Amino acid sequence: MLDAALKSQLAAYLEKLQQPIELIASLDDSDASRELDALLADIAALSSKITRATGNDARTPSFQIRRAGSDVAVGFAGIPLGHEFTSLVLALLQVGGHPVKIDEALAQQVRNLPGDYRFETFMSLHCQSCPDTVQALNAMSVLNPRIRHVAIDGALFQAEVEAKEILSVPTVYLNGAEFDGGRLSIEQILAKLDTGAAARAAEALHDTAPFDVLIVGAGPAGAAAAIYAARKGIRTGIVAERFGGQVLDTMAIENFPSVEYTEGPKLAASLEAHVRSYGVQVITHQRAEALIPATEPGGLTGIRLASGATLQAKAVILSPGARWRQTGVPGEAEHRNKGVTYCPHCDGPLFKGKRVAVIGGGNSGIEAAIDLAGVVEHVTVLEFDGKLRADDVLQRKLRSMPNTAVHVNAQTTEMLGKDGKLAGIAFTDRSTGQAQRLDVEGCFVQIGLLPNTEWLKGALELSPRGEIVVDDRGHTTIDGVFAAGDATTEPYKQIVVAMGSGSTAALSAFDFLIRHSAPAVAKAA
Numbered sequence: 001m002l003d004a005a006l007k008s009q010l011a012a013y014l015e016k017l018q019q020p021i022e023l024i025a026s027l028d029d030s031d032a033s034r035e036l037d038a039l040l041a042d043i044a045a046l047s048s049k050i051t052r053a054t055g056n057d058a059r060t061p062s063f064q065i066r067r068a069g070s071d072v073a074v075g076f077a078g079i080p081l082g083h084e085f086t087s088l089v090l091a092l093l094q095v096g097g098h099p100v101k102i103d104e105a106l107a108q109q110v111r112n113l114p115g116d117y118r119f120e121t122f123m124s125l126h127c128q129s130c131p132d133t134v135q136a137l138n139a140m141s142v143l144n145p146r147i148r149h150v151a152i153d154g155a156l157f158q159a160e161v162e163a164k165e166i167l168s169v170p171t172v173y174l175n176g177a178e179f180d181g182g183r184l185s186i187e188q189i190l191a192k193l194d195t196g197a198a199a200r201a202a203e204a205l206h207d208t209a210p211f212d213v214l215i216v217g218a219g220p221a222g223a224a225a226a227i228y229a230a231r232k233g234i235r236t237g238i239v240a241e242r243f244g245g246q247v248l249d250t251m252a253i254e255n256f257p258s259v260e261y262t263e264g265p266k267l268a269a270s271l272e273a274h275v276r277s278y279g280v281q282v283i284t285h286q287r288a289e290a291l292i293p294a295t296e297p298g299g300l301t302g303i304r305l306a307s308g309a310t311l312q313a314k315a316v317i318l319s320p321g322a323r324w325r326q327t328g329v330p331g332e333a334e335h336r337n338k339g340v341t342y343c344p345h346c347d348g349p350l351f352k353g354k355r356v357a358v359i360g361g362g363n364s365g366i367e368a369a370i371d372l373a374g375v376v377e378h379v380t381v382l383e384f385d386g387k388l389r390a391d392d393v394l395q396r397k398l399r400s401m402p403n404t405a406v407h408v409n410a411q412t413t414e415m416l417g418k419d420g421k422l423a424g425i426a427f428t429d430r431s432t433g434q435a436q437r438l439d440v441e442g443c444f445v446q447i448g449l450l451p452n453t454e455w456l457k458g459a460l461e462l463s464p465r466g467e468i469v470v471d472d473r474g475h476t477t478i479d480g481v482f483a484a485g486d487a488t489t490e491p492y493k494q495i496v497v498a499m500g501s502g503s504t505a506a507l508s509a510f511d512f513l514i515r516h517s518a519p520a521v522a523k524a525a
Contacts, residue, residue, distance in 0.1 A: 065092060074151075238282055288455060291455075356372060382412060
């Protein structure tokens with residue numbers, strides 16, 4: 001099942017097992033069960049601390065990883081390869097006694113949760129967002145045996161997915177009822193389970209001393225800014241809702257110089273490790289709500305957070321990034337995650353054998369259509385412009401696929417639903433004025449990015465597109481406030497460009513600090 005190189009790597013990891021574990025498999029006579037049986041046999045053969053047993057779970061194929069002689073266990077319904085192989089390795093180690101690497105205060109909060117929790121995560125092996133949610137819930141179940149979690153491959157348990165009308169992954173159920181969806185961290189899960197957690201976190205931030213440089217946003221631009229600032233030996237902080245930003249939702253990255261291929265979550269993890277290695281104070285799961293400019297030259301600039309806390313710094317670098325742009329037509333919000341989605345890699349497998357549409361004819365839209373064509377029955381591209389804007393090579397590839405179609409001059413006017421799910425898309429042919437309807441069960445919106453700058457309106461100058469206006473050194477229109485990345489007027493929204501602009505902003509901020517810390521009158525020689 002596993003090749004020799006992977007077995008060798010996994011064997012090295014399994015040497016970290018501190019306690020014996022059991023692999024308890026529930027199998028039938030299907031090909032998938034035979035594949036899972038082979039995988040578990042390979043794993044068990046790599047360590048004397050691993051034994052196998054037979055289970056009787058209603059879902060087959062499935063298995064539990066259980067710490068021998070205890071209630072500590074995590075479950076997988078399916079074959080956790082692809083993006084979930086890392087989740088499998090971590091589960092083996094953590095159930096086997098290897099420490100869960102999170103802040104001790106956070107771990108204690110998990111242990112102290114009252115009650116019993118039975119979580120189920122419906123995921124896809126092609127989804128880059130799913131592992132974060134799966135690993136967070138697995139870690140929680142290791143820390144607190146009253147928490148149970150099973151990760152379910154929706155592609156293998158299609159009947160259950162359809163019965164629950166799941167059209168987006170990851171989707172999490174708690175005690176049989178829908179709990180949440182999307183990429184979730186332990187902090188986010190705790191915030192929903194422990195209603196006092198957010199207030200305690202905000203209270204703790206009130207005592208934070210002012211930073212020399214505070215960066216808002218932890219994508220590539222923010223991470224680069226933090227590294228460059230911290231290397232100057234100044235007190236540096238970074239605050240964001242999540243570390244990695246939009247890059248976490250990026251599948252393949254093939255244009256990062258010196259790295260032929262990587263994936264967004266892997267790059268984000270490397271960036272976070274690099275930032276933390278310099279002692280930067282990283283504050284996540286906090287959303288910036290307002291910029292409070294300094295009241296005097298060289299004074300402190302404030303960032304008020306949605307939690308109620310306010311952070312201060314001598315210089316601020318804004319790198320809030322961007323998010324997927326929505327069409328804004330009637331029915332889009334109502335059918336989000338019920339047929340309307342923004343991630344073809346994550347949710348594409350849930351539409352196997354169905355008819356779908358992609359809105360957007362740029363590179364991202366045509367790449368999405370090409371990927372989906374290998375899974376769905378038929379995919380139709382709707383493009384507002386009179387021609388596709390994607391690279392020629394992508395257009396040729398799309399047109400070579402028999403189950404695709406393209407409508408240009410298509411102005412989407414409504415997302416149509418039936419029984420709470422997407423059933424079609426209404427659009428107008430701009431060349432003829434004729435109204436048309438496209439019957440589809442899925443719609444993937446791929447029309448670019450929108451800067452996360454609504455909270456900055458009125459505080460500094462924004463472009464008509466809502467981007468932060470900056471000069472070539474990253475200065476904004478407020479003294480001591482700098483900006484970088486996709487939320488600025490920098491025309492090229494690329495990871496490497498964002499990193500460069502973050503570095504520039506940090507160097508400019510350091511120059512600002514030097515000039516404002518210099519004495520007003522030079523000492524006599």
